[in-house]
Amino acid sequence: MNNFSLIKTSGPARAGELVTAHGVIPTPVFMPVGSQATVKTLTPDEIKALGARLILSNTYHLYLRPGVEVIKKLGGLHRFMGWDGAILTDSGGYQVFSLSALSKVTDEGVTFRSHIDGSPHFITPEMVVDLQEELGSDVAMVLDEPSASDAPLSQVRQAMERTHRWAERSLVSHKRANQQLFAIVQGGFSPELRRQSAEFLASLDFPGYALGGLSLGEPKELTWETARQMLQYLPKDKPRYLMGVGSPEDVVEAVGLGIDMMDCVLPTRVARNGALFTRKGRINIDNAVFRAVESPIESGCDCYTCAHFSPAYVSHLFRAQELLAYRLTTIHNLRFMVRLMDDIRKAILDGSFDSFRKDFLSGYQTTDESVRLEQKQKWIKARKPEID
Amino acid sequence: MNNFSLIKTSGPARAGELVTAHGVIPTPVFMPVGSQATVKTLTPDEIKALGARLILSNTYHLYLRPGVEVIKKLGGLHRFMGWDGAILTDSGGYQVFSLSALSKVTDEGVTFRSHIDGSPHFITPEMVVDLQEELGSDVAMVLDEPSASDAPLSQVRQAMERTHRWAERSLVSHKRANQQLFAIVQGGFSPELRRQSAEFLASLDFPGYALGGLSLGEPKELTWETARQMLQYLPKDKPRYLMGVGSPEDVVEAVGLGIDMMDCVLPTRVARNGALFTRKGRINIDNAVFRAVESPIESGCDCYTCAHFSPAYVSHLFRAQELLAYRLTTIHNLRFMVRLMDDIRKAILDGSFDSFRKDFLSGYQTTDESVRLEQKQKWIKARKPEID
Numbered sequence: 001m002n003n004f005s006l007i008k009t010s011g012p013a014r015a016g017e018l019v020t021a022h023g024v025i026p027t028p029v030f031m032p033v034g035s036q037a038t039v040k041t042l043t044p045d046e047i048k049a050l051g052a053r054l055i056l057s058n059t060y061h062l063y064l065r066p067g068v069e070v071i072k073k074l075g076g077l078h079r080f081m082g083w084d085g086a087i088l089t090d091s092g093g094y095q096v097f098s099l100s101a102l103s104k105v106t107d108e109g110v111t112f113r114s115h116i117d118g119s120p121h122f123i124t125p126e127m128v129v130d131l132q133e134e135l136g137s138d139v140a141m142v143l144d145e146p147s148a149s150d151a152p153l154s155q156v157r158q159a160m161e162r163t164h165r166w167a168e169r170s171l172v173s174h175k176r177a178n179q180q181l182f183a184i185v186q187g188g189f190s191p192e193l194r195r196q197s198a199e200f201l202a203s204l205d206f207p208g209y210a211l212g213g214l215s216l217g218e219p220k221e222l223t224w225e226t227a228r229q230m231l232q233y234l235p236k237d238k239p240r241y242l243m244g245v246g247s248p249e250d251v252v253e254a255v256g257l258g259i260d261m262m263d264c265v266l267p268t269r270v271a272r273n274g275a276l277f278t279r280k281g282r283i284n285i286d287n288a289v290f291r292a293v294e295s296p297i298e299s300g301c302d303c304y305t306c307a308h309f310s311p312a313y314v315s316h317l318f319r320a321q322e323l324l325a326y327r328l329t330t331i332h333n334l335r336f337m338v339r340l341m342d343d344i345r346k347a348i349l350d351g352s353f354d355s356f357r358k359d360f361l362s363g364y365q366t367t368d369e370s371v372r373l374e375q376k377q378k379w380i381k382a383r384k385p386e387i388d
Numbered sequence: 389m390n391n392f393s394l395i396k397t398s399g400p401a402r403a404g405e406l407v408t409a410h411g412v413i414p415t416p417v418f419m420p421v422g423s424q425a426t427v428k429t430l431t432p433d434e435i436k437a438l439g440a441r442l443i444l445s446n447t448y449h450l451y452l453r454p455g456v457e458v459i460k461k462l463g464g465l466h467r468f469m470g471w472d473g474a475i476l477t478d479s480g481g482y483q484v485f486s487l488s489a490l491s492k493v494t495d496e497g498v499t500f501r502s503h504i505d506g507s508p509h510f511i512t513p514e515m516v517v518d519l520q521e522e523l524g525s526d527v528a529m530v531l532d533e534p535s536a537s538d539a540p541l542s543q544v545r546q547a548m549e550r551t552h553r554w555a556e557r558s559l560v561s562h563k564r565a566n567q568q569l570f571a572i573v574q575g576g577f578s579p580e581l582r583r584q585s586a587e588f589l590a591s592l593d594f595p596g597y598a599l600g601g602l603s604l605g606e607p608k609e610l611t612w613e614t615a616r617q618m619l620q621y622l623p624k625d626k627p628r629y630l631m632g633v634g635s636p637e638d639v640v641e642a643v644g645l646g647i648d649m650m651d652c653v654l655p656t657r658v659a660r661n662g663a664l665f666t667r668k669g670r671i672n673i674d675n676a677v678f679r680a681v682e683s684p685i686e687s688g689c690d691c692y693t694c695a696h697f698s699p700a701y702v703s704h705l706f707r708a709q710e711l712l713a714y715r716l717t718t719i720h721n722l723r724f725m726v727r728l729m730d731d732i733r734k735a736i737l738d739g740s741f742d743s744f745r746k747d748f749l750s751g752y753q754t755t756d757e758s759v760r761l762e763q764k765q766k767w768i769k770a771r772k773p774e775i776d
Contacts, residue, residue: 037704041711043696066704070680074700082696292458308431308470312462316425316454323429323711 003180003207004239004260010353012231012258015345018239020138021178022078022086023053026345027239028255030337031056031088031263036065037081039334040268041327044083050303050331051338053085054138056263059131060092060099063123064114068131076136088263089137090243091128093144093184094212105145107162125166126173133176139208142170144184146213156188164200171204182208182241189222191229198233208261209234210241215250215264224253231258248277248340249366255344256357267337271329274318277336281365285329290315303335304328391568391595392627392648398741400619400646403733406627408526409566410466410474411441414733415627416643418725419444419476419651424453425469427722428656429715432471438691438719439726441473442526444651447519448480448487451511452502456519464524476651477525478631479516481532481572482600493533495550513554514561521564527596530558532572534601544576552588559592570596570629577610579617586621597622598629599647603638612641619646636665636728637754643732644745655725659717662706665724669753673717678703691723692716 004027008015018025032039032047035058039047047055057077062068074080077087097103100112100121109124125143132140143166145159163186174181183206187193201209211230214223227242234240241261242254254262267277274286278298283290285297293311305314305328317325347356392415396403406413420427420435423446427435435443445465450456462468465475485491488500488509497512513531520528531554533547551574562569571594575581589597599618602611615630622628629649630642642650655665662674666686671678673685681699693702693716705713735744 036708036710037701038708038710038712041715043712043715065708066679066700070700070704073680074682074698080698080701082701291454292461294462310462310468312454312458313425313468313470316458320424320426320453322424322426323714324426324431326711327429327431327715 002237004237006237008349008351010348010351011256013255013344013348013353013357014258014260015348016239016260018054018261020054020086020180022084022138025054025086027260028251028341028344028348029054029261030251030267030341031261032334032337033263033265033268034081035061035265037062037071037077039330040272041323041330042334044081044085046304046327046331047083047334048085050335051342052334054088054261055083055085056088056090057081057135057137058090058092058095059128059135059141060090060095062089062135063092063131064116064121068134072134076134078136086138087135088139088261089132089135089141090263091132091141091143091184092123093128093141094146094243096123097146105162107165110143110145125170129170129173129181133174133179136176137179139180139182140174140176141182141210142167142184144186144212146186147188149189149213149216149218151188153188153190153193156186156190157193160186160188160193160197164197167201167204167206171206180207182206182210182239184210184212184243185230185234186213187230188213189218189226191226194226194230195233198230202233202235206238208239208241210243211259212243214242215244215246220250220253224257227254227259228257247367248336249361249364251337251340252344252357252360255348256353267333268330271333272326274325274329275333276329277333279360280363282367285311285315285325286318287315297332301332301335302339303332305332305335390625392625394625396737396739398736398739399644401643401732401736401741401745402646402648403736404627404648406442406649408442408474408568410472410526413442413474415648416639416729416732416736417442417649418639418655418729419649420722420725421651421653421656422469423449423653425450425459425465427718428660429711429718430722432469432473434692434715434719435471435722436473438723439730440722442476443471443473444476444478445469445523445525446478446480446483447516447523447529448478448483450477450523451480451519452504452509456522460522464522466524474526475523476527476649477520477523477529478651479520479529479531479572480511481516481529482534482631484511485534493550495553498531498533513558517558517561517569521562521567524564525567527568527570528562528564529570529598530555530572532574532600534574535576537577537601537604537606539576541576541578541581544574544578545581548574548576548581548585552585555589555592555594559594568595570594570598570627572598572600572631573618573622574601575618576601577606577614579614582614582618583621586618590621590623594626596627596629596649598631600631602630603632603634603652608638608641612645615642615647616645635755636724637749637752639725639728640732640745640748643736644741655721656718659721660714662713662717663721664717665721667748668751670755673699673703674706675703685720689720689723690727691720693720693723 103112128143147159183201187197290311491500516531532551535547571589575585678699735741
């Protein structure tokens, strides 16, 4: 059975369906992030009510805590967290290299220390496949070796080639019938390496392909140009997943290149900092201007938060550091993303995506790039255990 | 119209009904605390779903943030926080004296500095009545002057007499028809002063009476003995509210004395520290023994948390410091309190409260008093802005 159907294109933009063991997911899709088996602050009921049907969790985090054996004993990840929608598990490749200390890579696998308690661990690509089979996610990702954005070309090539060997081993190792295993294209910012990586992995005939190593702080133009190059070498009949994107504006851009799937902590993380999405850009709910505002932040928003509470109340909760604040803003931003993806998909099905894209971007005040970079750098530096 | 009906007694224990503008409340009742216009972590839908119908909020907190004028502009406290059940607002007397800096008391009123920003404020008993009328709570409390548990008798007497003069002025000042104003009995731990205070305030014919200045760290025997003395001087046909109680065991004891209403931050605060109530005592969900436990913490618990999630999952969320953890434990403890009050009321209606009390207390492992005192002292010392 095909796991993916391409239904309609509008320029490079694609509308399709991803078939999983826990439902058919209309694409393009934005996946809320629940690294530690919870989309931060929300119950599964709330995630479902806001319209998300596919969420992302993280093998690295779950392997370290509570341990995959615990989740397996409790009936798998869906049952453990009470979520009957679909789940994609990231392999944790990025986390092993970015969060943990003293990682050492050989062809066999990676040695690293836990960011939680410093305990030593060794994982192989086969083990990462096994772990995801035990978690029982609907989509699993291969273990890859990302390279730093400023790494010399020889290192990027070496990491890419290892990523390829690991992808082959992962595919051989993978057994679970109701789970799809996606490959991850690497190759840094070298067009030649990206082509090699995409072509090689395409030849292995994975059921889906992710674009790794992007949106890590490089200029946006470079992100889009690199993604565009890669996509031309990937099979048209397979889902394409851009990891780590994005903001509302980036999601629109990515779909415009032909991306089908995305995930990012941004909507939920900025929500917990009080930034709410509107079609005109972000607003900061803890700002004093909202102190006595009764009318909704954006007319027409049907999220639980906007339907039940005034901006004045949410603003009060935020300034009082009440935990309910973080729930309410998270719900708003995720519902915003779901509605945005719905509108994007309708535009593709109408054949009018390009004008949708132009209208959206011309009306949307993007957050200053330097502010975003500074926030990202701070976060990377702090290496917070609270990763999503 | 009578605001309170006494339906049945079982020894000193009383089953009744408190009639408010937002519903009839079966008593005895435990009120969840939502000092800052939010029962920490929960939406009004969740509070309603777990069966609470009367919650407590706090005039001092709301006066300082967001400001009563903001709440009034937004349509009153019920509408501001989206809660259509009943609300009792505490006057903030206790908070003015315990949380704020530099409080100075005269007969006219109290001068204090905000614990949030140090700004100076002056309030009178009349202003506190006005503020609660503007908030639109169902039950309002008079401004009182508590005294420290180690204050000399002359000071306790002086504070009590001022509390009495303030109660008279509050009653004269109160105008709002659909709001009940309760008096607060003071008098420290002197049986003679407590008698004087109860008798004097009873003579003013308030629609309800609170027992103030108790459960502040004194030995439990002293709490119960002082409450017992006071209750004999209070009218039997009026609701009696013991402020700041309690834990499951204390609630059972208080009802046994003839108390109708109680509030306490304990069930919600200890929930956020991972302590879950069971009929056998508290358990700590972050304990490693729960790491892989699937069967519910207590069979028969019908709370949302126990119905949807394993102890293993809640334990994982706690250890990972995920915000969902604090919601789930809060729901469990408040549902526990609601069910406990339901069972208590049934026992009173059956005339079997005394044996219920004995059974409950003999099966319940109380938390060590020294641990509780230490926690309370720490908290008082820290004067956390997060008061509930």
